Structure formats: C-alpha cells, structure tokens
Amino acid sequence: MQSAKKxxxxxxxxxxxxxxxxxxxxxxxxxxxxxTKNPYNGHISIVRATPDRVHTIVFWSKNFRxxxxxxxxxxxxxxxxxLFFNFTVNSCVPLLESRVPPLxxxxxxxxxxxxHFNPESVNWRFDPICFYKTGRCExxxxxxxxxxIAQYASECGVKRCITSFMDHYAKIKKRAASxxxxxxxxPHFEKKIKILLKMEQELKGLDIGLFTCCERxxxxxxxxxxxxxASSCIPxxxxxxxxxxxxxxxxxxxxxxxQGCGCRISVDIGSYSMHPCYHNCLFCYANPASIKxxxxxxxx
Numbered sequence: 001m002q003s004a005k006k007x008x009x010x011x012x013x014x015x016x017x018x019x020x021x022x023x024x025x026x027x028x029x030x031x032x033x034x035x036t037k038n039p040y041n042g043h044i045s046i047v048r049a050t051p052d053r054v055h056t057i058v059f060w061s062k063n064f065r066x067x068x069x070x071x072x073x074x075x076x077x078x079x080x081x082x083l084f085f086n087f088t089v090n091s092c093v094p095l096l097e098s099r100v101p102p103l104x105x106x107x108x109x110x111x112x113x114x115x116h117f118n119p120e121s122v123n124w125r126f127d128p129i130c131f132y133k134t135g136r137c138e139x140x141x142x143x144x145x146x147x148x149i150a151q152y153a154s155e156c157g158v159k160r161c162i163t164s165f166m167d168h169y170a171k172i173k174k175r176a177a178s179x180x181x182x183x184x185x186x187p188h189f190e191k192k193i194k195i196l197l198k199m200e201q202e203l204k205g206l207d208i209g210l211f212t213c214c215e216r217x218x219x220x221x222x223x224x225x226x227x228x229x230a231s232s233c234i235p236x237x238x239x240x241x242x243x244x245x246x247x248x249x250x251x252x253x254x255x256x257x258x259q260g261c262g263c264r265i266s267v268d269i270g271s272y273s274m275h276p277c278y279h280n281c282l283f284c285y286a287n288p289a290s291i292k293x294x295x296x297x298x299x300x
Contacts, residue, residue: 005246006055009047010234012270014039014286015277018061022072024275029076034269047267051080055247056239058266060086062100062279064109073117082243085113086162086233088125089153091145095182096130099279103145107152119157120242123233124149127213128166129195130283135181143195147202154206161203162231164213165192166283176282184283192218200228216260236264 011017017025028034034047048054057076059067064087067073073083087110090096092103100106113122126149131141150161166172168186176184187195196218200210211231212219222228232238236247248265255261277286 005248006053007047008234008236008239008247008264008266009034009049009054009057010266010268010270011057011059012268012275013060014268014270014272015275016061016063016279017270017275018059018067019063019065020278021275022066022070026072028269029079036267036269037271037274039272047269049269054081055245056082056084056243058084058086058234060088060233062088062090062097063106064113065101065105068109068112082239083117083121084235084239084242085117085122086125087113087122088127089149090126091142091149093130093142095134096132096142096283097279097281100281103149107149110153110158111156114156114158118242120159120238122156122158123160123162123231124153124158124208125162125213125233127162128164128283130166131185131187132176133181133183133185139185146199150203150206150208154208159208160211160231161199161208162211162213162233163196163199164215165218167285169285172283172285179282189218189221193221196222196228197226200226212260214256214259214261216258219260230260230262232262232264234263234266236266 011025015021029049032048032050034049036045036047037043061067076083089106089110110124126146129141129143131139133139153161166184168184173184176182196210196212203210210228212228213231213233216230219228219230234252236249240247250265251257252263252265255263272286277284
C-alpha cells in the first residue's frame with residue numbers, strides 16, 4: 001500500500017509566528033502535533049507535525065530576527081524538515097508599519113536566510129502597495145524603497161517578488177478614519193497596471209520575476225508581452241523540485257482562487273484569536289490586536 005503524501009504546514013497567513021510565537025511553535029513541534037481551529041466554523045483538527053508527516057514548513061514573517069537568533073531553522077533542518085520562507089520586506093513607512101524593524105535590519109535578515117538556506121526557498125513579498133493622503137498633502141505611497149530592496153534581494157539570490165495592491169476592507173477604512181487627516185486612496189485601474197509594468201521592467205534587469213497575489217482582474221488586463229503571473233505563495237510544485245518527494249498539487253480551495261490566488265494545498269496552524277499579530281500594520285486585514293505593554297502573551 002502506497003503511503004499518504006506528506007503535507008505542507010503554513011506558519012502562518014493569520015499571524016507572524018517567527019516574530020512572536022516561536023516558543024509555542026517549538027513546543028508543538030516537540031509534541032509532534034498542532035491543534036487548529038477553523039476560523040469560520042470553529043472545527044478543531046489535529047495536525048500531525050512529525051518529519052515523516054511534514055514535507056515542508058512555510059514560514060511567513062516581517063521579522064525573522066527571533067527565528068535567526070534562536071537557530072530554530074537549523075534545528076528544524078536537523079530534525080528532517082524542509083523550510084520555505086515568505087518574507088515581507090516593504091519600504092520604511094512607520095505610519096503604515098509602526099512595529100517592524102528598521103529596513104537595514106530586515107535586509108540583513110534576508111541576507112541570512114538566503115546564505116544559510118537555499119535562496120530559491122525565499123519569496124520576497126513587497127506587499128501590499130499602498131496609496132494614502134495625510135491632511136492636504138498630495139497622494140503618497142510606499143514605493144520609495146522598492147528599487148534599493150530589489151537590488152539587495154537580487155544580490156542575495158532572490159528570484160521572485162510577490163506583490164498586490166491594498167484591499168480596502170471596511171475595517172481597514174474604519175481603522176484609518178481614527179487618524180486625523182489620514183485616508184487610504186485606491187488608484188484607478190490604469191495606474192495600477194502602469195505600476196506593475198514598471199516594477200516588472202526594473203526587476204527584469206535584476207533577474208527577479210514579478211508575481212501578483214490575488215490580482216486576477218489586473219493580470220487579465222496586462223499586455224501580452226508582460227511576463228507577470230499569478231503567485232503561489234505556497235508553491236508545492238516548487239517545493240517538490242527543491243526537496244523531492246511527493247505533494248498534492250491541488251489548489252487550496254480555502255483561499256481566494258477566484259481572485260487569482262495560486263497557492264497549493266497546505267495546513268495553516270495559526271489563529272487570529274490565539275495568536276494576535278503585534279506588528280499593528282495599518283493596512284492589515286487581520287483583526288486588530290489588543291497590546292499590553294507592547295508584548296504578546298504566549299498561547300497555551
């Protein structure tokens with residue numbers, strides 16, 4: 001009888017585990033399982049997390065410094081886990097991302113991941129692209145560090161940049177409205193296309209491909225000579241090429257496939273309620289966290 005395919009663990013779309021919840025994650029790895037709660041129906045599942053069950057752990061973060069300092073990645077590799085990284089490195093805009101480390105620190109982290117792990121295992125996410133107004137000023141955006149980040153990422157060996165434009169959810173508008181004189185701006189369709197094409201051209205000279213996250217309408221309107229394509233932030237086909245073995249290549253029906261999500265099937269072990277994210281990004285779709293002294297309390 002053929003053994004079941006291994007799974008991919010996503011850690012996590014719902015929070016920043018490398019930045020805030022490594023102790024909890026390490027405890028569950030030691031125990032060999034995670035308990036996950038479906039955010040929509042509350043169903044509890046047990047996810048077996050031993051190396052014989054897990055093909056790859058995909059980490060998502062804006063701050064891998066705790067992960068790097070602890071040597072946790074090397075420890076996981078010694079145990080037999082394959083690793084993949086979705087690292088969001090945006091321009092330095094404290095108004096939008098008030099609690100992420102300085103850009104130079106994040107670039108050093110990117111260099112470490114690429115040099116100590118396979119650079120092919122690192123996705124650079126420049127995400128999301130934001131436009132906003134403060135008071136009577138002209139519309140601003142967070143694109144100003146894109147070129148320098150791209151240059152640095154290229155020197156590290158990164159081959160993929162994933163981006164999207166901010167989704168204007170009602171709770172984000174409400175959050176922004178609490179800041180006097182501030183408002184997010186949604187650029188017109190043609191401007192977004194011009195931005196993507198300019199990014200593609202800049203990245204082409206650096207040997208980095210550009211991918212979009214859940215931007216199907218924009219992709220459908222791009223000129224035929226553009227090579228921008230839909231991203232797969234959980235890229236099981238790439239994981240198999242990198243590490244061998246077998247994985248399901250089905251698309252993840254729990255994601256926004258109709259909007260252009262290309263992620264393959266995985267199991268996300270994060271929780272919006274148990275693992276609130278403390279970066280407090282102004283544009284984040286996750287529920288706002290309640291912060292006490294700026295420090296998270298570890299979940300049980």
